[in-house]
Amino acid sequence: MEKIAFKISGCSCSEESSIVQNALKNHIGIVDIEFDPFCAKMVITFDPTQVQNHQIMTWIQEAGMKATVWKENKENFWTGRGYALLAMISGVILLVAICFQLQNIKIANYLYCAIIFIGSYYIVPKAYASIKRLRFNMNVLVLIATAGAIGIGEWLEGALMIFLFSIARCLEQWSLRRAQCSIAALMEANPTKAQIVGDRERRVEEVKVGEHVIVQPGEKIPLDGIIEKGTTLINQAPITGESIPVFKEEGEEVYAGTINEESVIEFRVTKAAGDSTLAHITHLVKKARSRRAIFQCWVDKFARIYTPSMIGLSLLIMGFPPLLGGDWGEWFYRGLVVLVIACPCALVISTPVTIVSGLAAALKNGVLIKGGMFLEAAGRLQVIALDKTGTLTYGRPQVQKIWPLAKHTERGLLKCAASLEHSSKHPLAYAILKRAKESGVKVDRVENLHIIKGKGAEGLYRKTRYWIGSHRFMHEMGQETEEIHQITCDLEDAGHSVVAIGNHEHVCGLISIADEPRTNIASIVQEMRNVGIEQLVVLTGDNEQTARAIAAYAGIEEARSELLPEDKADVIKEFKNQGKSIAMIGDGINDAPAMVTADLGIAMGVMGTDVAIETADIALMSDDLAKVPWLICHSRNTVKIIWQNIFISLGIKTIFLGLAIGGATSLWEAITADAIASLLVVFNGLRLIRRL
Numbered sequence: 001m002e003k004i005a006f007k008i009s010g011c012s013c014s015e016e017s018s019i020v021q022n023a024l025k026n027h028i029g030i031v032d033i034e035f036d037p038f039c040a041k042m043v044i045t046f047d048p049t050q051v052q053n054h055q056i057m058t059w060i061q062e063a064g065m066k067a068t069v070w071k072e073n074k075e076n077f078w079t080g081r082g083y084a085l086l087a088m089i090s091g092v093i094l095l096v097a098i099c100f101q102l103q104n105i106k107i108a109n110y111l112y113c114a115i116i117f118i119g120s121y122y123i124v125p126k127a128y129a130s131i132k133r134l135r136f137n138m139n140v141l142v143l144i145a146t147a148g149a150i151g152i153g154e155w156l157e158g159a160l161m162i163f164l165f166s167i168a169r170c171l172e173q174w175s176l177r178r179a180q181c182s183i184a185a186l187m188e189a190n191p192t193k194a195q196i197v198g199d200r201e202r203r204v205e206e207v208k209v210g211e212h213v214i215v216q217p218g219e220k221i222p223l224d225g226i227i228e229k230g231t232t233l234i235n236q237a238p239i240t241g242e243s244i245p246v247f248k249e250e251g252e253e254v255y256a257g258t259i260n261e262e263s264v265i266e267f268r269v270t271k272a273a274g275d276s277t278l279a280h281i282t283h284l285v286k287k288a289r290s291r292r293a294i295f296q297c298w299v300d301k302f303a304r305i306y307t308p309s310m311i312g313l314s315l316l317i318m319g320f321p322p323l324l325g326g327d328w329g330e331w332f333y334r335g336l337v338v339l340v341i342a343c344p345c346a347l348v349i350s351t352p353v354t355i356v357s358g359l360a361a362a363l364k365n366g367v368l369i370k371g372g373m374f375l376e377a378a379g380r381l382q383v384i385a386l387d388k389t390g391t392l393t394y395g396r397p398q399v400q401k402i403w404p405l406a407k408h409t410e411r412g413l414l415k416c417a418a419s420l421e422h423s424s425k426h427p428l429a430y431a432i433l434k435r436a437k438e439s440g441v442k443v444d445r446v447e448n449l450h451i452i453k454g455k456g457a458e459g460l461y462r463k464t465r466y467w468i469g470s471h472r473f474m475h476e477m478g479q480e481t482e483e484i485h486q487i488t489c490d491l492e493d494a495g496h497s498v499v500a501i502g503n504h505e506h507v508c509g510l511i512s513i514a515d516e517p518r519t520n521i522a523s524i525v526q527e528m529r530n531v532g533i534e535q536l537v538v539l540t541g542d543n544e545q546t547a548r549a550i551a552a553y554a555g556i557e558e559a560r561s562e563l564l565p566e567d568k569a570d571v572i573k574e575f576k577n578q579g580k581s582i583a584m585i586g587d588g589i590n591d592a593p594a595m596v597t598a599d600l601g602i603a604m605g606v607m608g609t610d611v612a613i614e615t616a617d618i619a620l621m622s623d624d625l626a627k628v629p630w631l632i633c634h635s636r637n638t639v640k641i642i643w644q645n646i647f648i649s650l651g652i653k654t655i656f657l658g659l660a661i662g663g664a665t666s667l668w669e670a671i672t673a674d675a676i677a678s679l680l681v682v683f684n685g686l687r688l689i690r691r692l
Helices: 014-025 053-062 077-102 107-132 138-151 155-188 277-293 298-323 328-342 345-364 372-378 388-392 410-420 427-438 471-476 482-493 521-530 544-554 565-577 589-597 610-615 627-661 667-690
Strands: 002-009 030-036 041-046 066-069 193-196 201-203 212-215 225-229 232-235 246-248 265-269 367-369 383-387 393-404 447-452 456-461 464-469 497-503 507-517 535-539 558-560 582-586 600-604 618-620
Touching: 002 053, 014 030, 014 041, 014 053, 053 066, 077 107, 077 155, 107 138, 107 155, 138 155, 298 328, 328 627, 345 367, 345 372, 345 627, 345 667, 367 627, 372 600, 372 627, 383 388, 383 565, 383 589, 388 393, 388 507, 388 535, 388 544, 388 582, 393 410, 393 427, 410 427, 410 456, 410 464, 410 497, 410 507, 427 497, 427 507, 464 471, 471 482, 471 497, 482 497, 482 507, 482 544, 507 544, 521 535, 521 544, 521 627, 535 544, 535 565, 544 558, 565 582, 565 589, 582 589, 589 600, 589 610, 618 627, 627 667
Parallel strands: 383 535, 383 582, 535 558, 582 600, 600 618
Antiparallel strands: 002 041, 002 066, 030 041, 193 201, 193 212, 212 265, 225 265, 232 246, 367 618, 393 507, 447 456, 456 464, 464 497, 497 507
């Protein structure tokens, strides 16, 4: 058996992908078909003694698609931008043609014909393949509508139909390309090479489990492993979402994609490149995206019934009454009127116009939505899961309170702490230095400064030896009293990191540092409940005390802490298995699997990483969580208008269908009714923009 991978050009929905798969399954020699709609990649297992590559490509072409042998990261201009280019050309010609028509210049109809010809380039092959299988999809629907418009001399209507359909396809292609970018950005988070101990630098794919790798300060960890030599601070935010780097020593685990911030370390590889935590995240994103791309287009479903039914009804009206003695000419005319009424212009336009208006309105309000399906999904949400760092909080550790002890002053304590931390690169040190700068405190020189890795530092400040460090370091110095211990524990229980400063005699004071919650977060959470969200939950990689403290501050009852990316995704699955529609709001790579597992992924647009933004379905461009309640209401209003438009278009058609069968309307009146229905749904949809 052999395998071959194809790029299926122009495949933008599950209906089209199923057409290709069904067409291939019927042929001898095809053993298995794997299709990834995320990147339109089809992997076919076949028996080379019964079928050849070129035959498979021919069968795909007969199904109305075009197949080319898969090449990683290779896409020619026409394949990637064909829809957009033709839509742009059609749009320019359409504007020119309308200007000519307004001046009664006859060349306008020729330009409309050119638009129809250009726009049909992608439609006709798919429609032809669909007709051969007697499965009338959206492409057939559009062609029938266009042919009907041409048949009655309404060239402008036909050209508009083709143009709008081209725009819709452009949006689908754009959505797929943006989805592909999320995987590409995710893969870039992992270094491609690793420095092997006693050997040359090698690609991560070539490194075997058990080999030893050296990582310099500032470099990314290339593979998962266990530290064998050295201690350092590791920024694990890309994997765990922790806002503060973690001290790592010998025997502790490190993850691929995390950053070594302090010292040289040597670690033993425990997982191959393809099995690393970051690789697993990538797999989860891709798998979830593939599932999400497989959805049924309800318009295609409706068209399979509506279009042949209307065609059948028209033929029945044309042929059956005359057999019973009716006038052939009269009933043929009535059948033509029915066919014109069946032209689904208003129906086809109703949803795209409303969706585009809804997307534009959201964008004006600072919410970027990547497609109509995501706009509609927001209104069905029952549960919202939120990441902590960078979502509920700003992601910036800040000094919250300074506790001077033993007759020291607040300003003096801050000056001492800033002087000791002046050369440190630790995030907590930055917070102290930032407060000192804001307070106008100038740092003094510290002599004989000694850094104690993972604990703190000490040195001569104003001829007295002072030390600064963590709660654990303060305990080791033997100067912690019961009172100080209680204050420290209370602060830590509230989610604060505590920095202690002391000398050889006593503890001089404490500085509490915490990631600051977003402004008005409690009222925003309450507003989410007011718009119908039944449950909110915090998902974070931080410790339990910090998670509980932030959740309580925001007014959220449930918080789950110390979660890895796959753990977050598992929590999302847990809610989905309960039949609840859930959204995940986050800002980092570690949130990506949960975002794509959820029914809706929402990223913080400014603070969010590129991967989170590309992976998410919706981005809050101003990092304002208050937009979430607005989004939910906007979604429900958009869906309401879509249903109104469908009712308007089908209602008018139903009325005129009855009139046509009874001979009480004409072709001209049918055309006018169709135009009125189209205008009504367009203006109704545009209300979404005018409401801003």
